[in-house]
Amino acid sequence: MCKNFIYLAKIDLQLGQDAYDGLLQIISEENRQRCKRFMFREDALRTLYGELMLRYMLMQHFSIRHEDIQLLKDESGKPYLKGLPVHFNISHSGDYVVCAVSEQPVGIDIERIKEVDFKLAERYFCKSEYRDLFAREEIRRLDYFFSLWTLKESYLKWLGTGMSVPLDSIAFKIGSEISMIDTCRSARPFFKQFPIDGYKLSLCSMNAGFADDIKEISLEEMKFFTQGDN
Numbered sequence: 456m457c458k459n460f461i462y463l464a465k466i467d468l469q470l471g472q473d474a475y476d477g478l479l480q481i482i483s484e485e486n487r488q489r490c491k492r493f494m495f496r497e498d499a500l501r502t503l504y505g506e507l508m509l510r511y512m513l514m515q516h517f518s519i520r521h522e523d524i525q526l527l528k529d530e531s532g533k534p535y536l537k538g539l540p541v542h543f544n545i546s547h548s549g550d551y552v553v554c555a556v557s558e559q560p561v562g563i564d565i566e567r568i569k570e571v572d573f574k575l576a577e578r579y580f581c582k583s584e585y586r587d588l589f590a591r592e593e594i595r596r597l598d599y600f601f602s603l604w605t606l607k608e609s610y611l612k613w614l615g616t617g618m619s620v621p622l623d624s625i626a627f628k629i630g631s632e633i634s635m636i637d638t639c640r641s642a643r644p645f646f647k648q649f650p651i652d653g654y655k656l657s658l659c660s661m662n663a664g665f666a667d668d669i670k671e672i673s674l675e676e677m678k679f680f681t682q683g684d685n
């Protein structure tokens with residue numbers, strides 16, 4: 456059976472400078488430098504938490520040692536683990552960071568539900584999705600928009616191709632089940648959505664039995680495991 460896990464953490468915007476500096480020492484040099492370049496601390500915290508969570512999950516569930524974790528990026532910018540048969544994907548939005556780890560490729564996307572200009576749907580959704588969106592009662596439309604958006608992103612992140620996929624070649628249909636047609640590709644992965652108040656979270660994997668629950672983890676737990684409690 457394929458091992459797979461989803462974790463979620465809430466970022467602590469009040470984290471003190473000393474604690475922040477200490478945590479930066481745990482992560483990769485590349486992400487440390489990226490964190491330092493972010494204009495806003497909350498963006499740095501999202502990237503910091505993402506890597507801490509990944510390290511925690513690899514150490515806890517796959518018995519991989521901290522020093523054996525080396526992150527690389529492929530040509531599309533999708534991060535992967537050097538020399539390890541384990542896949543992961545990270546997403547962050549608003550107060551949350553989520554990380555999925557699996558023995559198979561995985562894509563995950565979380566978005567905070569906020570007011571949007573529905574013109575975006577014209578640009579990013581195909582005709583049938585656009586039609587389905589506007590067939591929804593007005594009160595349900597925003598929720599449906601973010602369902603579609605995160606499903607598409609989870610699929611694109613699973614593929615790892617970034618912006619290079621023509622979005623009108625992909626059509627999602629959300630009913631009692633989620634189905635997807637991609638006129639350019641034959642692989643048909645599975646999709647799952649998870650309820651989080653005020654957010655949408657979608658996951659894409661070839662594994663229909665992907666974890667049904669999300670474990671919430673605190674910064675203290677991640678720190679204790681990855682660094683020791685010092």
Ligand SMILES: CC(C)(COP(=O)(O)OP(=O)(O)OC[C@H]1O[C@@H](n2cnc3c(N)ncnc32)[C@H](O)[C@@H]1OP(=O)(O)O)[C@@H](O)C(=O)NCCC(=O)NCCS
Binds near residue numbers: 501579604608611613
């Ligand atoms: C790169 C991209 C996948 C990031 O998505 P996002 O929603 O802005 O951000 P998320 O928080 O969900 O994901 C960010 C994480 O994805 C990972 N990531 C980066 N590039 C990736 C790629 N090509 N594939 C998969 N994962 C990627 C990284 O771990 C990153 O975290 P980090 O910046 O802390 O290292 C996205 O910008 C993109 O290219 N999307 C293309 C599709 C599109 O046009 N979507 C519009 C609506 S459907």
